[in-house]
Amino acid sequence: MPKHLLLSLLLAACSPLLAAPAVSPQALETLANDPYWIALGHYETGKLGGWRSYVDDSGFFLAQNGDSDPAAELNATLQALYQPAEAGDSHPQCVYPARTRWLRERLQLGDLPQPTCSEYRRWFDDINPHRAVLIFPAAYLNSPSSMFGHTLLRIDQADVDASGTALLSYALNFGAYIEGMDNSMLYAWKGLMGGYPGLFSLVSYRAKLAEYSRLENRDLWEYQLNLTAAETGRMVEHVWELKQVRFDYFFFDENCSFRLLELLEIARPGVALTAQFPLTAIPTDTVRAVKQAGLVERIDYRPSREKELLARASQLQDPEQDWALALADDSHLVNDPAFLGLPPARRALIQDAAYRLVRYHATGAERDSAQAKRSFELLQAINRNPPGELSVARPELPENGHQSRTWQLGAGSRGERSFAEYGLRMAYHDLNDNLAGFPLGAQIEILQLKLRQYESNHWQLERLDLATIRSLTPRNRLLQPLSWQVAAGLERVPGKNERRELVSHINGGAGGTWQLGSETLAYAMATARLEHNSDFAAFIAPAAGFNTGLIWSNQLGNLSLEAKGDYFQQGEVRRSLALNQQWELADNLGLRLSASRQFSHLQAPENELMLTLRWYHY
Incomplete structure (x- = not known):
């Protein structure tokens, strides 16, 4: 039953209420626009003006239009706080402890009823919040839900360091609520399109680690925050208000990391975190924002089992x-x-x-x-016969890597034609990008657009990549991981009559990667491709092929040398050689030289040379 309806029934059934203080409309409007009240209601500015709440659950609001009117919600809350104390655990003060505390302080409400709120008190005392630790499990390419990493909060009691009982602390997590067994492709699609509701959960840290069993094979970074016990308590009391409250969940923006930033803004009023992420909230970017806001006190590294x-x-x-x-x-x-x-x-x-x-x-x-x-x-x-102590080198901090969104500006030539190229990639790393904070041989690119402007002001869509993912983990005597890749989107390929045809495709491959030196990888994969090409008679043309190459992290940056080929069932053979070298000008600035030669049965071989400036930011 919606909370506002339940409260109406209680109003009708109970004895007369104590009168809420009279607040002028002007004062009420000022209070309703206070950043802290906006944070408590998870409001954002609507695209057409006004307000809208990220909360997708009518039961969270007391006013009928509380999801779009902070003033109406504040007024309804203020009236509800004066219900008779006999309402017990269902009393609005017990349901909304964070709202209650803030309004009591701001309006000096010394005459509020005093419900016991025993259920909330037991819950809060059991958690006994003293400090918070931001947990970042590093990216795990083999899981669509974790390929960008993940963030959660650990809520510690006061004696955790002395007793070494961090595993008994509570984990505060926001995630998609999935009913049934959706496969990886369906999960990715519904996650992108907001097909899952998102819920907060507060469970034991040990249980959360068990749930994320793959964390055992992922590096774990622990960012101890400098929140005081009072600030940590403010955050936890708001979590009580969010029990079983549903949010929309979107993989790229309204995700685990974005929701935790909202909680940190409630813990420490005045810290601005969410406003930095109007489009995407990649976990590493949010960790960087938390650190830059001065919230991190200490960083601990726990290497994976691998x-x-x-x-x-x-x-x-x-x-x-x-x-x-x-x-x-x-x-x-x-x-x-x-x-x-x-x-x-x-x-x-x-x-x-x-x-x-x-x-x-x-x-x-x-x-x-x-x-x-x-x-x-x-x-x-x-x-x-115990061995000596194991020492694992601490890698570069993940937040020290380049930022996730990439703007690209290039100039080059293809055959005898010159062009300028303009590109945007929403997220977030390829094999040649600046390497600090990323593993060699990992590539995750989502939503990449490239436009070309040829001579005579002729514009052309060069490519639109929906997703390009590569996992090139080297094999060794003890571990034999499978390397794999998958890509889908639109791209230009050689066509008839010396044209370059825009085709849609999906392709993938699997094989092996080998370490040739401390900073060099070689890989080889068998590939398969499905392509829709207007030059082909069949609506969908299949192809088998290969993809092999070399990656070398050198003093200048990253170099890749790649050869690949596709052999289509209808007779077309398409092969290419490509060389890329990126110079790391700064953490978030790179200069890339690309040279390629493409072979096709439909055209004479053609060379392409391009120099691209790449700027990373979120």
């Missing part, structure tokens, strides 16, 4: 890594005479690597008794 395993494996020679693989498959080999013949210090490292490998493969999987037994036997061997 990082710890690879750090330990890097201390082993190839034969020793073979031993680690063997022990992970058969833990009884710890008693093999050949293994016992190795120096104790080397055996310690091998056993530890084998144990970490077993635990890595167990992540997210159902419990397996044989695997659990191997894990236990290896742990016993480690206890008998």
Whole structure:
């Protein structure tokens, strides 16, 4: 039942109300436009003027038009606070503790009824908020919901550091509420289009980590905030008001990170965070905004299980890594005479690597008794012969990477024609972009537009990429990840009569990546493509192909060399060679030289050369 209807029934059933203080219309309007009241109602300026609330739940509002009229909602709240105290836990003061506290302070409401609010008090005392920690699990390409990273808040009690009980703290999270089992493609589409409602949840931090089982294979960054206990409490009391309250959820803007920024604005009035993100709210950008606002006190890094395993494996020679693989498959080999013949210090490292490998493969999987037994036997061997302390190099802070939106201005030539190119990419990184804060071999590009202006002022849409994702994780003796890529959109390709045809396509591929040096990757993939091309007789033309290349992070920036080909069923063969080198002029500024040669059965080979200035910002 909507809250405003419930309150109306209570008004009719209860004894006469205490009178709310008379507030002049002018004072009421001033108070309703106070930034803090606007934050409590999650209001934004409407596109056609006025106000609209991000809250998509009529039960959150007391006034009939409270979602679009902050003054009406404030007046209805003020009247409701004077209901008789006998209403108990359903009393508006108990339902809206943050509104109540703020109005009591601003209007000096010393005569308010005093309901017990026992349910809220038990809940708040159980959480016992003292400080907040912003948690950022790094991006995970294999999960559409996590490919940009994720943010949540951990609410700590006062004794967490002394007792080491952070896992017993509460996790405050905002996420899409998904009923049923939507596949990845459907999830991505509905997430983009606002097809899911978003809800706040406050659960144990341990339970949240278990829910996000993949976090075990993702780096975890903890940003301890300098909020006082009072500020943290203000934020938590507002979370009570948002229990089961639905918001629209959009993957790029009204997402987990944006909603948490709203809570931080409530915790510390006057800090402006959400206004910085009118179009998109990529998690790394929001972390950067929180840091720039002076809210971060300390940063802790927790490497993923994968990082710890690879750090330990890097201390082993190839034969020793073979031993680690063997022990992970058969833990009884710890008693093999050949293994016992190795120096104790080397055996310690091998056993530890084998144990970490077993635990890595167990992540997210159902419990397996044989695997659990191997894990236990290896742990016993480690206890008998412990290795030295593991040291994992701390990578560049993710917020130190370039910002997510990219403007591009280029000049070049194709064949004998010169052109200028203008581009915009909404998010957020490709293989040649400035590398600080990003893993080598990762690419996530969403909504990229490129327009070309040829000589004689001839304009042409060069490409429109809906999504281009690449995951080029190198293989090694212990781990054999699959490299993959997927892309969809519009692009220009060689066509008949020396024309360049605009085609729609979707393509993907899978293969392997290998580390050739500390800063060099080589990859090779088999690919498949579906294309709609007016030059082809078939409405949809399939093609098989290949994509292979080299990525080198050098002193200037990033260089990539790539060869690819598509062999269409109807006879067309399309191949290309491309070289790209980006110079990192600044954290958010890059200069890229691109050279390519394209081959097609429909046209003579053609060369293209372009120099592009890339400016990153959000």
